[in-house]
Amino acid sequence: MDIHTINKGLDKFMRRVYGIDVYLTENQYGSGDKEYLINILFFPSKFLQGSPDYSEKYHKFFDRTQYEIEEDIFRALKLLGINSKDIQGDSLRIKISSDLPEYLQTYSKELVDNINKFIETQTILDGVSLSDRLSNVRVDAMIPSIPYRSEGYDPHILLRLGYDETSDTNIYSNFMNDSYVRNPMIDYLKTKMDLDPQIDFWFD
Secondary structure: HHHHHHHHOOOOOOHHHHHOOOEEOOOOOOOOOOOOOEEEEHHHHHHOOOOOOOOOHHHHHOOOHHHHHHHHHHHHHHOOOOOOEEEEOOOOOEEEEEOHHHHHHHHHHHHHHHHHHHHHHHOOOOOHHHHEEEEEEEEEEEEEEEOOOOOOOOOEEEEEEEEEEOOOOOOOOOHOOHHHHHHHHHHHHHHOOOOOOOOEEEEE
């Protein structure tokens, strides 16, 4: 059975039972025998409760540990005659769909607009103005950061934010993520919008 036939059967089974898009890819860096990687195409529109296309069934699938998710996939593969030994260990890959829901796009824009307003108006560290250090905060990437339950973290989408430096003084890499900047920023955002607990952000 070739990988295309396997993927056709796997996708059909996982869609019918769990509403999930799953497919295998060959591990190009394997050692000798063919090994496969497990991929899930992740749809924020079905995952986010604020989205009109939200699916409780879809959300529940991810609201578990990686082990539980992989067990369901291995069970489907076994029905297709694929042994779990052919799957590279810890190979689960979550890939976000390029079809982003309007809810996520609107929320991201509102969040970034308010963060930029915070930067324009707030001072920290003995009166140092944030606007003297950086500007033009933007979303550089959206990823399902923790797409399953892990070490007490709920599954969520992470917005990776970038910015332009506006000062000759270099900003160290974690500056905007430090608690003395992030905590007042969160407090400010709470006064301007409803923060979605399923969407987090981090400055790169």
